[in-house]
Amino acid sequence: MKQKVKFTFPPKLVQEPVIYKLGVDFHVVTNIRRADVDDTQGWVVLELEGTQRDIKRGLDWVREKGVRVDPVSGDVVEG
Amino acid sequence: MAFATALRCRECSREYPLEPMNICEWCFGPCEVVYDYEAIRKQISRKSIEAGPLTVWRYRDLLPVGDGPVVDLHAGYTPLLKADNLGRMLGLDNLYLKNDCVNPTYSFKDRVVTVAATIARQMGFDTLACASTGNLAGAVAAHAAKAGMKAYVFIPADLEKVKVVGAAIYGPTVVAVNGSYDDVNRLCSEVADNYRWAFVNVNIRPYYAEGSKTLGYEVVEQLGWRAPDHAIVPVASGSLLTKVWKGMNEFKDLGLISEVKTRMHMVQPLGCSPVVTAHAEGVMSVKPVKPNTIAKSLAIGNPADGYYALKVLKESHGTATAVTDPEVIEGIHLLARTEGIFAETAAGVVISGLRKLAQSGAIGKHDLTVAYITGNGLKTQEVVEDSVKTWPVQPTLASFRHALAAHGHA
Numbered sequence: 001m002k003q004k005v006k007f008t009f010p011p012k013l014v015q016e017p018v019i020y021k022l023g024v025d026f027h028v029v030t031n032i033r034r035a036d037v038d039d040t041q042g043w044v045v046l047e048l049e050g051t052q053r054d055i056k057r058g059l060d061w062v063r064e065k066g067v068r069v070d071p072v073s074g075d076v077v078e079g
Numbered sequence: 080m081a082f083a084t085a086l087r088c089r090e091c092s093r094e095y096p097l098e099p100m101n102i103c104e105w106c107f108g109p110c111e112v113v114y115d116y117e118a119i120r121k122q123i124s125r126k127s128i129e130a131g132p133l134t135v136w137r138y139r140d141l142l143p144v145g146d147g148p149v150v151d152l153h154a155g156y157t158p159l160l161k162a163d164n165l166g167r168m169l170g171l172d173n174l175y176l177k178n179d180c181v182n183p184t185y186s187f188k189d190r191v192v193t194v195a196a197t198i199a200r201q202m203g204f205d206t207l208a209c210a211s212t213g214n215l216a217g218a219v220a221a222h223a224a225k226a227g228m229k230a231y232v233f234i235p236a237d238l239e240k241v242k243v244v245g246a247a248i249y250g251p252t253v254v255a256v257n258g259s260y261d262d263v264n265r266l267c268s269e270v271a272d273n274y275r276w277a278f279v280n281v282n283i284r285p286y287y288a289e290g291s292k293t294l295g296y297e298v299v300e301q302l303g304w305r306a307p308d309h310a311i312v313p314v315a316s317g318s319l320l321t322k323v324w325k326g327m328n329e330f331k332d333l334g335l336i337s338e339v340k341t342r343m344h345m346v347q348p349l350g351c352s353p354v355v356t357a358h359a360e361g362v363m364s365v366k367p368v369k370p371n372t373i374a375k376s377l378a379i380g381n382p383a384d385g386y387y388a389l390k391v392l393k394e395s396h397g398t399a400t401a402v403t404d405p406e407v408i409e410g411i412h413l414l415a416r417t418e419g420i421f422a423e424t425a426a427g428v429v430i431s432g433l434r435k436l437a438q439s440g441a442i443g444k445h446d447l448t449v450a451y452i453t454g455n456g457l458k459t460q461e462v463v464e465d466s467v468k469t470w471p472v473q474p475t476l477a478s479f480r481h482a483l484a485a486h487g488h489a
């Protein structure tokens with residue numbers, strides 16, 4: 001399956017190869033579409049491709065690292 | 080005659096046919112409706128608008144729907160009231176309130192949903208859906224009822240009863256999601272991907288959002304065809320502020336008014352103010368937050384249009400203000416006591432924000448100022464319950480006299 005997500009990195013994680021590890025450790029193919037990252041903070045909009053299980057495990061790991069994971073289109077729940 | 084021609088990605092400018100989608104396939108940027116303004120210019124005039132219905136549909140040529148009937152509960156064309164009492168307190172001579180509390184389901188969301196329901200039906204959908212903490216749910220359920228469509232509204236399981244009733248009464252399927260805010264959000268974005276429904280603020284969002292432009296058009300028209308000097312707008316996703324600005328500028332570009340010198344002022348509750356924070360830090364990228372505020376209608380921690388709202392502030396030399404929860408409540412009281420309007424928490428944010436802007440001198444005494452009151456207070460009564468007082472008396476004149484004296488009214 002494919003899933004579109006936005007990662008928001010806190011300052012301390014910007015230097016870590018989180019996206020690279022998603023591929024190597026979790027077999028999730030990543031495809032970056034847009035990004036805005038400098039050395040202190042940033043976000044990346046990307047598509048993930050893999051089995052549902054791998055994507056879930058991968059995203060759980062990413063969140064555990066302290067990266068915020070959101071749907072690409074922003075919050076869906078409105079007032 | 081319909082004048083919308085395409086969807087266009089706001090980031091990479093790729094164009095797409097007018098279909099249900101909100102995200103550019105190429106760069107995942109948000110899509111926006113494109114119009115044939117040359118053709119609109121030939122068709123539209125102050126006269127033609129003034130001859131239209133007293134609803135948002137008087138601006139139909141500037142809304143992205145095809146020909147044929149619309150799903151209409153009479154959204155829009157709400158009162159613009161001169162607020163002399165409140166103005167006197169704040170030192171503003173020329174203050175107006177756009178009172179959107181009196182829409183069919185009591186918030187400005189009827190404007191966006193009447194457009195969304197109409198286009199959804201034209202695209203052949205039989206189901207309207209949304210995820211909401213109140214206002215949007217009511218608007219979607221009511222318009223679906225009117226349109227004869229099925230409706231699914233997703234709400235957080237701990238939502239206040241009055242808001243659940245305010246949506247459920249129209250007969251939608253109400254799905255109460257047991258989980259944190261983030262869980263609800265994640266689930267609903269997956270649901271939107273997996274069912275062929277018109278999810279008003281997901282796959283229909285580009286069309287839906289255009290409905291908010293009418294809050295720009297109406298104010299201009301009601302002020303006698305001029306744009307105000309200042310507009311104060313509550314921000315959740317940032318869509319409303321962006322579209323009010325777009326609406327006023329479309330009127331200028333179409334030659335209906337000569338200039339727009341409006342400064343757009345954004346207000347957010349401090350407990351969910353990611354866009355105000357970005358503005359204060361002078362950055363254009365909005366860092367998501369976890370909302371924690373009584374202003375639930377503005378509690379969007381990851382606002383889809385935050386960046387575009389910041390751009391509008393830049394273009395219009397606007398400001399950004401956050402107010403605390405106690406200030407939200409003060410704002411609700413102040414509005415009710417001075418102007419006789421009982422509005423919800425979003426308006427409490429607006430009124431307290433307005434007060435700060437007046438105090439700081441950002442708004443001058445004689446400036447033509449419009450504050451947007453976007454939702455009805457009956458929906459968020461719980462936040463003011465503790466701050467309203469009654470006099471308990473026995474059914475005797477003596478007891479009443481005693482109460483009068485005790486409160487110093489005698």
Ligand SMILES: Cc1ncc(COP(=O)(O)O)c(C=O)c1O
Nearest residue numbers: 079315316317318319376453454
């Ligand atoms: C009453 C009220 N005012 C203002 C807003 C802000 O709208 P937006 O998400 O377009 O910024 C909302 C909804 O989100 C709302 O319910």
Ligand SMILES: [Zn+2]
Nearest residue numbers: 088091103106
């Ligand atoms: Zn694009």
